[in-house]
Amino acid sequence: MYAFGYHRPGSVADAVKLLADNPDAKLLAGGQTFIPTLKQRLAQPSDVIDLGGIPDLQTIRAEGDRLVIGAMVKHAAVAKDSTVRSMIPALAAMAGDIGDVQVRNRGTIGGSVSNNDPAADYPGAVVALGATVTTDRRTIAGEDFFTGMFETALEEGEILTSIAFPKPIAAAYEKFRNPASRYAMVGVFVAKLPSGVRVAVTGAGPCVFRLPDFEAALASNFSASAIENLTVDASGLNSDIHASADYRAHLVKVVAKRALAKAK
Amino acid sequence: MATNGIGSAVKRKEDLRFITGSGRYTDDINVAKQAYACFVRSPHAHATIGTIDKSAAEAMPGVIGVFTGEDVAADGLGGLICGWMVKSKDGSPMKAGPHPILAHGKARYVGDHVAVVVAETYEQARDAAEAIVVDYTPLPAIADVARSHDSGVPIHDDIANNLVYDWEIGDKAATDSAFANAAHVTKVEIVNNRLVPNAMEPRAAIGHYEFGTDSFTLYTTSQNPHVARLVISAFVGIAPEHKLTVIAPDVGGGFGSKIFIYAEECVALWASRKLRRPVKWTADRTEAFLSDAHGRDHVSVAEMAMDQDGHFLALRVNTKANMGAYLSTFASCIPTYLYATLLAGQYKTPAIYCDVQAYYTNTAPVDAYRGAGRPEATYLLETLVEECAREMKLDPAEIRRRNFIPKDAFPYQTPVALQYDTGDYEICMEKALELADYAGFPARRQQSEAKGKLRGVGFSAYIEACGIAPSAVIGSLGAGVGLWESAKVRFSHTGKVQVLTGTHSHGQGHETTFAQVVAEKLGVAYEDVDVIHGDTSKTTVGMGTYGSRSLAVGGEALVKACDKIVAKGKKIAAHLLEAAEADIVFKDGSFSVAGTDKAKSIGEIVFAALVPHNYPAGLEPGMEETAYYDPANFTYPSGVYICELEVDPDSGVTEIQRFTAVDDFGNVVNPMIVEGQVHGGLAQGIGQALLENAVYDESGQLLSASYMDYAMPRADDLPSFVVHTTAGTACTHNSLGVKGCGEAGAIGSPPAVMNAIADAIGTRVSMPATPEKVWRAIQQSKNLARAAE
């Protein structure tokens, strides 16, 4: 990897200042995507600002019917946290199935969401559960946060600090793994919320997206049978050596049905 | 049987260092004052190389030297070679383009080694490598072997149509005539997918030239350090053979890919001399994907002629084999003598004809990978046989039984050169059917159907040829080397034994197995035997480890060395026991006078040989014997594999439910190790069938160049296996009666998996059977069925 300066601030404010002072700096969260990127010399930041020294970013707490997870909480911690497991078991299960054990022991929710890898799992949860993203300066609806492949609503110098998930009535996540990378080739997060049903798809397209016709059908009947006769449009979906867009479109429905079958 | 002798599942001697992290692999070694090399590799599949501007790189921090193909040429070095001359049908020699250790004038595949930077640290070398400006002019490229001939892309000067050779074996006229008279002909088109070997340890090398002694040491990840020494001295010309030591320390897997002599290790050694610094190079995984020799990549058409009862009358095969951009060390013999000679399989097919066209393409060189030619032959034949069964409406076990070479027909001369010494195919089939509970399959299929799953069962009856030999025969077929093996048995005063072998262990457990052989043959304690390998300055000259040869060839050399020890021991015992040499009997470590209780232990005899105070006149002191062994024939392991699996029609996902492997390896020295070899081979074969695929795009870019895109089998992709290594039929031409077990799993398993998928879904897909391919095939069958209604 290329040489860089290293900083480990103790507060969000310090991190924001460092980022402002070093316009070519990058934030380091769990590093499970960022460090491989550096190793391959696909990024050349002047400085790396490690968020690992900020205790405020490492908490999980319930606020009424909302679950608030700090940006630097690791996947393994989300998976085994009793509050998460009781409020949103689907989220705990999803976090417990990201990557492999070692990735879950380092990778963080904030890193995953900020990076917005099209094959990451968390964006599906954020969108399907109608979560709210909080940064050092504002809150952003999960819906509006993911703007494109590896792109988010975060501005220059803005740092994601926590994500608040409303407690759903029922939810589940299911994925079909890429046989090589083990990332989601298709991931579907289904959620029944007081405000309605949401279905978010990750892995299949360049960015997480919702399926309005699935959601409409599921509004009155939140079960696999409701989407039996629906199909998914393949246009715009990813196509690569592992799966064509057509096959991904087919899998979205297969995976959605499996998620619905286990939603609770 | 000696304690921990032949047949004992003794725990491995090598394990203590590996489970404690104290193994010593090449990259673990550091030589004082070493510098680090980083290669500049071609980003183009095919391009002319104009000027290379090194100036910016040379000025960067820590940079010690930058070299290109022009420097190599200026030093008058030779190049890498292919050590097996295959001749075309018309008698002309194969066309081998030059393979310099740094590309000169042209780059021929993505990853071709164009320049090298040597710097104080690896990161500095890599920083500087990025600063080298190479003036490439991209040329059209061809990656697909099926289109290379007509591509109009000349890869090497003066080699028309990229054709390396057009080779044939068998009786064409007899085969064609049998086809003309056949009751039925079954035909299949077969693609054997390209694989990347992926030993977990990436290749690495440290070249170390010492000015004071004008000597060279090369630490390298090699399966055969002596052959590396030979090629580097005699053909590349970097160092004279007697001044070059090649050390292959612990090596983290090879599977064929570390047989070959590669450019990088040569460059490290050459640069060390130029710079008077040890030079270390360690590949990262991306480099491994791009530049390790790949495996397989055949496109074939195969036809079987049968009578009305499904008896095989003749087999006709055409194969196009991808050689990549350069001929790797043994590339030429893989799709010929290690492939087409195996096409008889376990069957008494009377006439066989095969012709093979080998082509250059703008891809990484292709050479031996676990099985090397034999998996390609087995996949082709066992796919064809299963299709024959379907078309003839015969049970797949039954069509094989009908055509098996009967056990009383050995030695059996096949129509494709090989003579099988022994085998009993029927008994393996029976055992496999029993262990797989074939009789219970219909009920299990019903249960799967009730769950909405498609269940299938597939067979594979493979033959293998191991321990390639004898030297005179392979020499007549074009081999540039002899394929004997050596062993030295050396006793010390205290009766401890060092075994020096020319084979190399990189996972196979020779340190254990060879010690078991010595314990058995000489009656010494297993703990008192130490096996040394992998250092040309210590060991006897040897040909290394590949082709499942180590025990069948190297082990037999060891037996012969032990025999010499016993013979000498008898002379000493006769002297000490005051008996005639002819009356001395050696058994379980004791020399005794037949019919008496007079005896001397081997320890006493050894001591007498090394402290010869009371010693036979004229006999040399010492107890150290070397033997070389050149086998009379290949060995022929065989087996029957049965795969049972479930396909999920909704997603196309295949899940193996039960994999049964019954192998005849002849006698077995360590059943634990042998079963482990089978497990590993099965994983690689199942990986080929379901997961692995090296994919080049039209422009010659490798799309599957990391573990993000090349699907390696992981723990959750595989089941536990049912493995049975029968005592089987002992090899008739080595005294151990052993055959070789390292490659069987990878040879036998792909067709079993693919035949099971075909059985489950009613149609055939190509390897790897990805979920999408399987799902599409199911959809297509449904559409056809609907259309038929």
Add this chain to the structure above:
Amino acid sequence: MTTVSMTVNGKAVTKDIEPRMLLSTFLRDELGLTGTHVGCDTSQCGCCVVHVDGDSVKACTALAVQCEGSQVTTIEGLATNGTLHPMQEAFRDNHGLQCGFCTTGMIMSSVDLVKKAKEQGVTLDEHYVRDGLQGNICRCTGYHNIVKAVLAGAQSM
């Protein structure tokens, strides 16, 4: 250069290093702990797994500077007072290794997997072990004996 301090296999170490140095490089080149192997560059193979503050992590996917103040255990630190860890013994007893290259990471992952399963009251079975070893690639054994070894090692842990 940055100064980093951590405890490795029970010993405090302090070194001046470049921030870009990976933990795997730090262990191998700075401390000579070459039992931590590097088998890939995309954080997939798991040959480099060590324990950082009690969790298994891929040492090739952590900067050494990130481990400031951490407790790091490598394969060299697994045996205590010369007694092999039960998982090391189990790998040997069950022939759970061949070339040995992936073995060190595989053992470190297995120890963590079993420890966490026991903490969480999970019953270990073949499926659990295979699922839990997704981050470790072995090319030699076909995993058959690794799974056996982990289950056996769990019995004596």
